[in-house]
Amino acid sequence: MATARRTLVLAAALAACARSAPRSGPQVTDEVGRSVTARATPTRRLVSLAPNVTELLFAIGAGEQVVGIDNYSDQPAGRVERLPRVGSDYEPSLEKIVGLAPDLVLLSRSANRRETANALERLGVPAFITETPAVADMPRTLRDLGKLTGHAAEAEAQLSRLQAGFAAVRARVAGQPRPRVLVVVWPEPLYVAGSQTFTHDLIEVAGGQNVAADAKGYATFPLERVLALAPEIIVLPTHAASGTGDAAAVSYWSRWPSLPAVRNHRIYAIEDAIVSRPGARLVEGAQRLAALLHPGVAPPP
């Protein structure tokens, strides 16, 4: 089984090598410090292995160059459905990727495994890993993608839109009392979004304060500390298909009536992709959060 698979990969790799030009492109350093030799600049055929990278590629006008995507890439809706799928983010089909003859494969450090990039390089396919752990890293990722795809100007424009969008949300909620917010990513065992997460950054932009800011990243958190911190608002990023679990996720918290968020019915489910994914819809995420945190001030987008 494994041998058959290896043979297939090898055959596909040989076919791809035969098709590709000799490796003469310029050296670039990816966002985790690996040296990558692109086959062509700008790249003409791209495979994206992460949903946020796919979103960003379309946002900077490189959508036409995308020839394959991972199974979880779902945005922009209406554009990605026609594209060939190459498998899951953790275990994509290398044969499928090589068969698409990409100039460059784009990965994300948080969604993909480094081993996938190394395996692709061994098969002669350049692989660039992006790393975008916080909103502050968005400029680097956008500019790198812009440079690699020949859409540097559009990447700058997208960056300006992002910054202007955040500034507008900040201005709208400026001077408002900042409600105390808890972001619950999973209830049992309890996981929350601490600082150094996109959701934390967006809550700051939307004029709230994350009560779990002492925690770093997505982390386990003691329930008794939640009770003691008494958040006024609980945000539940959900990725259940079409929001089917939202009502149950909200009503789960009714067992803790001492929480202000429960007493005042201020528990909100929100699509996790717009508040936790370093993609092209972060402004939408900030607007939605601002509307939830400051219903009197920020009109819903």
Place this chain on the structure above:
Amino acid sequence: MSVTSSPRLRALAVLAGLAGALALALLLSAVAGVERNDWAAALRPDTAEHAIVFRARLGRALLGAVVGASLGAAGVAFQTLVRNPLADPYVLGVSSGASVGAATAIALGAVEGTPVAGCAFAGALGAMALVYRLGLVRGRLVPYVALLAGVVLNALSWALILTIATLARLGTTAEILLWLMGSLSPPAWSRLALTTAAVLAGVAGLQLLAPRLNALVLGDEGAHSVGVDVARTRKLLLVTASFLTAAGVAVAGPIGFVAIIVPHVLRLFVGTDHRVLIPASALGGALFLSLCDTLTRLAFVPLGAEPPVSVLTALLGGPFFLVLLWQRRGERLF
């Protein structure tokens, strides 16, 4: 000491000691936590302090005690059923079935505990029914056939879980993994009551079977010679112990190590009379798991995160058991 001179008195002393220690462990769980205690506020209902002491801490410790009791008692039953000191309730596929059920529920979008627990319970009973049926050879439940069926079912279930995780949406894989690690959360009172009722019924059922379990230890012929229907006893034992395991695993996930270590430790103290060993293992499992869970909660202070409770059951139980094994080397352990 004169108290320990009679086996019966010694057994009573061990059971009373375990019950007392369990009460102390529950008291400790209510007092110990990462937040400071405000006892005046804690006695008024509807305060955060009240919720912290009685629900976030004590409620969770009570659930731990109930799950621990189910694992301790079921461990004894499975070890005697398959006559193997390495057996635990998971080897016959019960927890794998529960895991497939839970993974399915999570992949379908259940984010709240009750549907997950319900599917896990259904999966556990389904696995039990399958192992039971496959283990029947000409109407008799043959332990090694059931064991083999259970081992294969475990492998099959793991493949199913990985398939579900592969097909699920991004992020769901991590959630399935969280369930598979096993953990205790403060339960809704209704869930605690339901689980307690199921576990009490299961332990009582095993207690009724205890004299026949003593006979099973003698081997098939020995059991027959003292008038025990071996075939019927094995069937009742498998169903009762699987039900007991399912009740615990459904609410807490597959928590490791309790079911294998607690019966062995208590055999060293109370011997192999199941009339004593079963309640002692239930109390011992309750004590051990609630204590480990309290330490898990406190581990947040130095670590900044709560480790899965299975980490502590193995880290604490493992060395303790190895020391006992060393001290009692040469004695009969099983």
